[in-house]
Amino acid sequence: MQLPLSWLHDYIRPEIDVRQLADRLAMTGTEVDRITHHGVPAADGFVVGKVLTAEPHPDADRLRVCSVEVGDGEPRTIVCGAPNVAAGQTVAVACPGAVMPDGTKLGKAKLRGVVSLGMILAEDELGLGAGHRGIMILDDALAAGTPLGDVLPISEEVLELEITPNRPDCLGVYGVAREVHAATGAPLAPAPWSEDPGAIGEGAPAGIEVVVESPELCPRFTGRVFEGVTIGDSPLWLKGRLMAAGQRPINNVVDITNYVMLLTGHPLHAFDLDRIAGGRLVVRAAGDGETMATLDGQERILDAGMCLIADGDGPTSLAGVMGGQRSEVEQDTTRVLLEVATWDGPSIHRTASRLGLRSEASARFEKGLAPEGCMEAQAVATRLMLELTGARLVPGTLDVGSAGVQAPVIRLRDARVSGLLGTEIPRARSAEILTALGFICSEAQDGLDVSVPHWRRGEVTREADLIEEVARIDGVDALPATLPLNRTGLPGRLAHAQRLRRRAEDTLAGLGLLEIVGWSFAAPDLPDRLLAPVGDPLRDLVVLENPMSAEQSVLRSSMAGSLLDAAAFNRDRGQPDLAIFESGAVYRRGGGALPEEHHALGALLTGAVRTATWAEPDPPRADVFAVKGLAEAVLGALRVPFTVRAGERPFLHPGRAGEMLSGEVVLGVFGELHPAAAANWGFEEPVALLLLDLGKAIAAAPEVPAYADLTTFPGMRQDLAVIVSEDVPAAQVAELVRRTGGELVAHAEVFDVYRGEQVGEGRTSLALHLEFRAADRTLTDDDVAPVRERIVAAIRDELGGELRG
Template identity: 35%
Template sequence: MKISLSWLKAHVNVEMDPQSLAGALTMAGLEVETVSDRFAYLENVAAARILEILPMKGSDSLKLCRADLGDREASVVCGAPNVAEGMICPLALPGAALPGGTVKAARIRKETSEGMLCSAAELGISDDHSGVMPLGDDIAPGRRLSEILSLSDMVFDIDITPNRPDCLNVLGIAREVAAMENKPLLRPGADASGKEMETSVFDLAEVSIKDPDLCPRYAARVLEGVTVGPSPFWLKDRLLSVGMKPVNNIVDVTNFVMMEMGQPLHAFDLDRLAGHAIVVKTAGKNKSFVTLDGVERALPEDALMICDAEKPVAIAGIMGGMNSEIEPSTTRVLIESAYFSSAGVRKISKALGLSTEASYRFERGGDPGATAAALERAAVLMLETAGGRLAKGAIDEFPQPFAEKKLSLGAKETNRLLGTGFSANEMARLLESIDFKVEKEENGDLTVTAPSFRPDIGRPVDLMEEIARLSGYDDIPASFPAISGQISPPVKQLDVRTKIKGLMKGFGFFETIHYSFVSAESCDLLGLDENDRRRDFVKILNPLSTQQAVMRTTLLHGMFETAARNISRGSKNLRLFEIGKVFRVFPNAPDPKAPGKPGEETLPEETETLLCFQTGARWERSWTLKETPCDFYDMKGAAEGLFKGLGVGDAQFTALPESHCAYVKPGHAAAVSINGQYMGLLGEVSPGVLEKYGIPGPAFILEMNAHSLAGAVPDTLKTEPLPKFPSVSRDITLILDKGMETGRILEAIREFQEPLMEGARILDVFDKSPIPEGKASVTFRITYRSLERTLEDEEATRVNRKIADRIMDQFKADLPA
């Protein structure tokens, strides 16, 4: 919202300089975004002495003037009748942004005009447009007009938060400034006594409200014999100062009062209202309406309309209609001042895509108490600017009066929460400075009545905030809470989560964050069985859309959608991960709609889950690297690296049964266990699932229970000294069935617990000729080391042969031919 300093000073004696005022308003919660001088354009207007006036060929009115600017001369084409040689007048130089437009150098009838000699109206400082504005003879040519006239009016552009509709007007800001400077607030006068004619308003018009929930109050006054025309300069200047365009005296008064008092008004041509009646009701089905901007709009059925006896004439709180607007021939005016439901105006404004200054204020909550005062103020101003006679009395339909909000405020509790030492009298003074009514109780507490223009005040803490704001946040002494010196250990789950994120980022994965709300059809896309527990959704009572109707039971849906979106935009090589909660209804939980004990509630089961996703190339192609597609072992390597980074040992990867392969490819997936406890799965995503999400090519996932994983992370790490003696490696090559899980053999080797064995890993797998069909040659490399001495070759060979024999016996393996 824009407000000019000159208008503000009409309601409070401001002593602060503009920059200090901007800072004070910002600290009071009214953030000033910019401060600018609306007469800054006068810097580009200079005093010029007319040296010579020459006639222009082919024109009786235009003259070519040679003007002295002090440091140079300029030629200007001018048509003003009063321009004369020796006269000193304002010359707008090229680039000057005057209210009527930007001045440019131009060629007129083959003569160059280097600016424009201006009238006071063209300069925007009065409404005199009779001729060039004369300046004093003692003014030196070249001086800037801003310096000569000492004309300046700072304009503050203030960002008003939605909870402060009381500050969407000059009077509201002035109230805040008056409280800051401890000055009286100068309220606008609005006394129509002695200006009314004998005819009653009830003889000229009538008002009925059919929907009081949407329109709790509607007031109206009537003027006769008005003359519609241009507004006086002071009124136009006020509107221009806040960025509003003057229209005519009647419309300008309604806009002026709205900006001054915050109450939107509307003026109807009474003679264009059928039956001279106002009926406030909803539109009904299949109705349209042409608004003042000339657009025909289809109306929602529940749109609140201002109607006459036959037809709609305005959309309540938003915009009037073409069929009742003020015209030059209008002589009788009905002024509307109403209070409309903020929710109702907001709903229809959004539905129509139509936002106005009026709807902007009504949406944030109007002031039911300002309806009559604003109506009176507008009526008096219309009499002053348009003449006419004011009908006696005012129509004021008020079917739903508003109860005052009274709150009890404890002085001790206020000081405890704010960390201040205010007395009850100081608190009362601060609240009364912004028009709160305060009564002091015998126990020292305060009973505070919030004014009707403060819909945001509903609890005692709101009053405490007002006290802190008005006293100055900077003046509240800094204090520190009394806390125990005992330090609690960090929560293990949070610590492990942070480590997981750091490790995955180190492996080249990017973290993703998705909404916890998903579509109920997500499980169908993943191919989950009808009896799968992941179909036990927690339903959202009031979802934003069907795509966000339930809480997620797996992270897969969001991850696959993100992958598809990135791939569609050209990012085909993806490494993504997410760690977040999934939600499921507890098994055998009662129906939440079923009756139960008061206060009884079944909360959903929340499980923190880790999901990693990889697709595309293993690395980006370069002159040293060929583009190689990623595979199962890339994801398995990431899992092993994660376990190693977390200090988790004894991780097992075993074939995942086909019955558990809902969204992974059978035979290409593994169950992940740690110390015998199932953690999750690892594998290639089923091609059918990828096709549903529009993901081309193979993709691989690692899905684990992050909570269980955190439980497997040791609380303390054990260290071992660096070995003093060298290791010895031996290989064992065996012929195995292709269906044999090599992980089981490695696990068996470790379980042999040979004291000299340090580790075992798979070195090579070969399944081509001359290996028999259905068989594979697998080579294991086993490392041996003694902590006490250097091993002899024979000793390592003997232990290696012993292990080979045990493997061959246990797994029915053969040696190569």
């Protein structure tokens, strides 16, 4: 909301400068976005002038050479191009040295040979209006030389306020004045509606009938009728205020409705009474599909949740949101119905957002305005209509609906105030603050009984709300800083799973990988790009109903997508050797109401695994074994016992992919990206991926590793070389060795692989390191030999293998 400071000063004038005022407002809950300036930067050089003579310019048809008295004794010559300038006028003059709103400094000017010592001003040149039809004609009562700033708001400081949604009362100047009153203690002038010149006559005025068919959508509808209205321009002070407040002047009647809305916070609407067909208005819910033309010229399609005002010819106004074209005040209007109503907030909000029609009115009504506010706005508007439009009020006030419910009384307990805030605020101070804000306080045994004024009724309903009122004016800024006592009886800490997640991430970072944070969003073709067949889990996408773009219209069903996106991004920027990882959620539609989210850890390697150096100009390239190494490092760091087997995935190279298992639970996969999938991200060389379900891995990790004695009795190391068929996986041989060897085999691992003539066609020689150990004794050859024989026999019997040489 744009608040011209001079307007605020009509009601309150705190003895602090505008910055201090802004600070004080900010510290009491009314945020000030900035302080701006409307009009000319400074009023110096702008004065009232009297046009003594206005003669045609000798060399220019459209210019006139004027002699203007500006109060400094000597009339000065000013050349003026306005068609309406004439001798005898009182006008606004800018003298040389004055600075215009755009920052240009006025100098002496020579216009077609005549020196002009100033400029006679049009209203738009001062930001007082939008018109440039000619110069402004001022009141003749003003003396020449009067500083213009004394009579017109030509240089305004404006506070741009950010009003929180709970405070529609502060969307009016007087509401802010009340805040300033509470925040500064400066005296507050009586409300502008405290006298109502329209409080004459009983009942409704003649000439109009209003039926409210939907009282739930329209709690109150008031109207006053004015006759003999002359539509014309508003006076300059009014135009200037509207301009400074960010509203464009239209005509006197419309300007009055806008002015009163900005002052009271309650929107109004002016109908041309003669354009209301049948002299009868009906407030009702719209029919589904019903249409009407709004003021902005658009044809709107309505639905049953919307409220409209109709006359004998159909809808004429979209209630509380926007007027209709048919009944608008026009240049020839003479009879005006001034409507001030309240509407159901949620319904207005829904209507405005459905139609994409946010107006100043709907922004206020959707917050739920109090019915009492109707008559406040009527009072102020009536005075202005009478003063500015030449109108006569038809006696009576049309008033349909209730005037509002009795304000509730809330007990504010002293103990609760100090207990919630953690600081003492004396009862008298609470009462002072609340009273300044318009609440009515009476003493109670343990605190105050507080009545809520109608303009706060919507949001101050409980003791906590009153405590906030007290705290924000006096308390929050002076609060001590204390720490809560920890009454949970537990230390603050990470859970086991959270510590292990950090450990897993740290392991990859320690191995030289850079962590990325990718988008949870993905394009719907992610499964296609990852070659997922029909029925693949990657296709269980979580789909957004209202995405911002097609590229971000689903949630990722695999971390492969965001890793590849980041990899391609960097490759395209000349960074082809990549080692990156990500830790985050992956989303898949499941059986439940919410999708399944699991925490994934993904890593991607491509290009050289090490930086090339003069000593190693051609370092190895990332491949399946490089990512397998990452898998082993992470699972090793978590102490998760796991096995590895070949494991195909649609997006992985069928011959270069494996999966990690804990028992029968698949923890994740690793391998080289399928070349067809890699091509979808523009990669020609191998890209190796590791995708780990970190939740499952952590579940398989021991919470507390228990001690094992590995030093008292040393182990015995032996090697074993066997020849097996080349299609027997190495892991199977090692597993067989461990299984057959039983508890004496502490360790078995393949360290060499050989294929060639010596071992025969289709055969592979595998060499294993074995370590035998017992917990209770040092093993001898006599202990180990039979175990070794069993192993060799098992390899022969189960795998068709044989001991090598």
